[in-house]
Amino acid sequence: MSHHNLNTLTAVELGELLAAGEISSVALTQACLDRIESVDPGVKAFLSVDREDALSQARASDERRAAGQPLGPLDGIPIALKDIVAVTGQPLTCASKMLENFVSPYDATAVHKLKEAGAVLFGRLNMDEFAMGSSTENSAFGRTSNPWDLDRVPGGSSGGSAASVAAAETVLSLGSDTGGSIRQPAAFCGTVGLKPTYGRISRYGLVAFASSLDQIGPFTRCVEDAAMFLDAACGHDPKDSTSLPGLETNFLEGMKNHRDRPWKIGVPKEFFAEGLDPEVRASVESAIQFYKESGCTVEEVSLPHSSYAVPVYYILATAEASSNLARYDGIRYGHRSSEATDGIDLYYKSRGEGFGEEVKRRIMLGTYVLSSGYYDAYYLKAQKVRSLIRKDFDDAFSKVDCLIGPATPTVAFRAGEKTDDPLSMYLSDVYTISANLAGLPAMSLPCGMSSDGCPIGLQVISPVLQEAEMLAVAKRFEEAHPYSGIVAPSNGKAGSAS
Amino acid sequence: MKYEAVIGLEVHVQLKTNSKMFTSVPHGFGNEPNRLIDPVVMALPGSLPVINREAVAKSIQVGMLLGCDIAEVCKWDRKNYFYPDSPKNYQISQYDQPLCLNGLVEIELAGPSRSEEGPHRKVKLTRIHLEEDVGKLTHFEQDSLVDYNRAGTPLIEIVTEPDIYSADEAFAFLTALRRILVYAGISDCDMEKGQLRCDANISIRPVGTTTLGTKVELKNLNSISGVRNGVAYEIARQNQVLAEGGSLVQETRRWDADRNMTTSMRTKEEAHDYRYFPDPDLMPVSVSEEWKAELAKDLPEVPFDRQRRYQQEFDLPYSSASVLISDRMLADFFESAVEFGGSPALLANFVVNDLTRELSSGDEGVDLSNCKVQPQGLSELVKLVEENVISNQIAREVLGEMLKSGGNPRDIVKEKGLEQSSDEGELEALCREAIAANEKAVNQYREGNAKAINAVKGFVMKATKGKANPKVVNDLIERLVNE
Structure with a gap:
């Protein structure tokens, strides 16, 4: 096997090479850093990269291996991080002016666990400010481009995470998904992106957007890499009360146990309604056909409250968020206005200057729906509908093992296309939001390319805690299709690098 | 027209726990500013709260002690408001489902004298909820400084019904409440350290009417007597305003203890919209029957129940019983001594009169828990009195020695030769000598001045250095002077 493009291989492949002593983590990490140097001026996935720190982690990994004490399959594998998880001594900006100069004094639990697994954690990946957005155009530090077509958005909010994997600037990346912020950019950039069951991965150290919906997950080049990430990052955390107790699972092994099952697959009819791009529909339908041919039963199911998912999401x-972001006031840390005349003015000016437009819009919306007199009509009503959406899934999963459908209604749109129309931007998450509302595991994997060379994502949604089966479902499709390990061309024009 | 006052209190109490409400950092008073902090206390990006189960347990215990209905689920809400002492700019509290509802606090009002028991009644509670304390701001001319040491300290808010009708009742309520909480180890309730804080809602209304008058919220009541004085002043002020034909305005006033008056802080209540909603970071805590049963095991007998028991079971006078129960350590000491044996009345006397005096005049830092006299020793001492080995008077002397040396009372008595003499032969000779030496007094006695004989008794006691059995001496002198 040629070692020229180490950064384009999967973590599983690289793990074998590292274990066999054929490559070093330093070489692999250097390959990623070199790639960043050559393509990131165009892609702009990274807000910053601490190269020295990355290489010193890689050296430590090589030393462990030399001493015969590797920490696990991820030891020495580079994982780039969305700029929303806390890493001791590294910037934590959330792509916001508010935290432009903030450096975290502590590690997120997921970061701690990945460090313990030996991964080389590096880089601060661009995102929509405080994870609010679907295109990474809401970053205070400039937009990230889709590596398949630099004029297009990579999706969001974890756009940097998706783009960095697609452009082979890292092997894996970490993102977060509140309403689709992993699956939508994964679909737009042609990577695997997985949001685990709510509570699988600790949220401690993940900067909160919407606490009851946020979940950390991986971007990878193949399904098994996602399983490896979960193996390292999942687990109960006493520092997060919403973290699920008593679950120790080996997903990489677990997904193999599921591989030959003749699944009953549900196709939600609401996911194929108005607004679905014909090319996306065709690609997803051919994936459905593949599952039928592979021995699965496919039946249409209904999620009757789906149409409420987007409004319910934007209320809850x-x-x-309006409450979570109240802490950014310029008093203890973060941006403090130099113009303020008194205490109240300090709040107005610091927050007014520190937050971008979309963040302000959402804080105002959230403040409004919680206000006395409106609480019952909005927040409380939305909670009730959220229960109905959950029940829709319970009903569906009483008949089928998992659901498949499109991850997004369209392929990646052009930069600037939706920035003046928040509602149409919000609708790009129409298929992903309900899994967050129901706390379900869901993932996106590449299932085809559009005629103008943009990746198309297939979404799999599974019942709570059934990640292993979900991975197996995805793996069957991946094995039979030539999209595994696709890497976007560095010139930013559509095409396959294989 | 005659008016009566109606008062409701809001009492905040810091819980005595090992750590803060939502993180493992300890809390406490008197540290260097901003030492008791971590990412959670400072509300750093990404930090999350985790419930302190000990604080929930202690709050449930408070509810049990005060006869509240305990919620089946302990649920958390966010109270949103911007203020620099609140690091998250929201406070985690309980809104629509407080941990405890209803409940009663028994109070005792002053009796006609210190030795006579006053009337008891029960003040109704509305609710008790658990929340987190905020930091502390210090304002200077140009700047304000903020110290987050206090932020996140577990805090319960105890809200009474408008069921308190005088400054003395308010005082009695806080005294009784504080005693229960200290007894149960819930809090040290030191008002100077801010461990117990109290606001009062005060209004007056014509006697005989039931609707509440215009409410004044009184703040800055920094001590229990401050509560009494502040409330009394405010009631008097409101009466005077009405007597002068004026009208009262709803406002918040501040008690100024130095000037002994209340002053207006703000008249218009700002329309606060706290935008309460359930905290998505915290799971509700289930309060199981098993847990409650477990917690009930650690509950102490409440002070007034103890007081009644001492009066009934041990036949103690109110004056002793009330002093004993005023301090749990004192009462526990007493009860432990009773178990070792000895007359409860005598033991109570020694504890209430002698031991407390000795301790308060002795070395700093010595209290009942580490003093050299322990319940068993006191019981031994009292047994010596009961066995007529020593008199009460000598027992005091022995106790003094025990406190100094820590010795056993029987050894001290033996060593110092303090045994009481009841040998009639020996004492009779001494009594005859005394009668002879006090001829004048004896004559006065014979002429009908009963008290005059005390000089004779005193002579004997002095000659025996107090060791003569007073009863035997009495009988002997009685017989000899009438011979």
């Missing part, structure tokens, strides 16, 4: 997520 903004309500929580």
